[in-house]
Amino acid sequence: MLQKTAPTDPKPGKLLRKAFFDRSVLEVAPDLIGATLLVGGVGGIIVEVEAYHHTEPAAHSYNGPTTRNAVMFGPAGFAYVYRSYGIHWCVNFVCEKAGSASAILIRALEPTHGTAAMRRRRGTHDERSLCSGPGKLTEALGITHTQNGLALDGPPFALYARPAKADVVAGIRIGITKAVELPWRYGLRGSKFLSKPFTE
Template sequence: MILPRDFYGRDTVEVAQDLLGCCLVHPEGRKTTAGIIVETEAYLSGDPAAHSYIGRTNRNEVLFGPVGHAYVYLIYGMHYCINVVTGEEGSGEAVLVRALEPVIGIPVMIGRRGTPTLSRLCSGPGKLTRAMGITRECNGVSFVNGPLQIRTRENTTGPNPALKPEIVRTTRIGIVKAADKPLRFYLKGNPNISRK
């Protein structure tokens, strides 16, 4: 089942944890790819590390729009990152999807990433977007009725999808501002999480 819009309109920290074990899907016919979300980071209103901290701009406008939409941006001039807009509309809050465990379209992902090592295909925000074929064109699309989907745990194909896994909470990585906030979440023991 595709997660409903009201799933995202809740406390962002809770959403970041509840997304773990769900499945991000990019339906593209023979190039369809999907992965179980194994790592997330929460970015809150008033958070110096959040793109919304400076207020509305052309680049971050999606963050202030309806929840359940994708906020996709380019970092270092070469890597896309995908976030899910959460919280209350207008709050500028989002959850960064940091890593996936590949489950569908693995040969396609290998071709896009150029590495045969499964645990490295989607072990970081830039890696997963490249493997999944997610670009800036996905910015602003709905996860409820758009070209990207997030499905409930019950419909994933990974091991024990109906069981809520053990979650580790720690500080965020790859940022300078507010790096001490414990807003990073990942599935304990999963080999696909990103590295510091």
């Protein structure tokens, strides 16, 4: 299992640059499990993500560029933030070369940095519920449409490579009605911070 990063460590590992994302979305997604995402110094270990490729109908980019998904058609290494069902913000990391329009939804984090701020924003002291879902984690990290289109290797974002190989499990994606058979949801095996357990 992945060793937990100490909450007091301001630099959990090597900073990830845009080149990290300039690969297939299906390569980047499992490599993000165990990495640390901070937004304004608040965040934690990524324990669950979902990959979306432009060739499959569940991807926002499947039908071409729009005002909402324009960031997906740009270069890799940028944040794509959108409102889900008019309620929650969701943050995605754009991958592959400009124009490919593929991205990774960040679904869950293990809180390790700035938990007091997360508790205030989420209105709960339950550590597990702070970031165990895409809408929960954006609220906890203070992510809104303001961060849409910002580079992932510059403020307020900071992404750090995982310190060791993670025990990654894969399964079908959640909450979609198209391409439901694709096993493109990835998570840290055994983590209590997942939005939903994996069926193995």
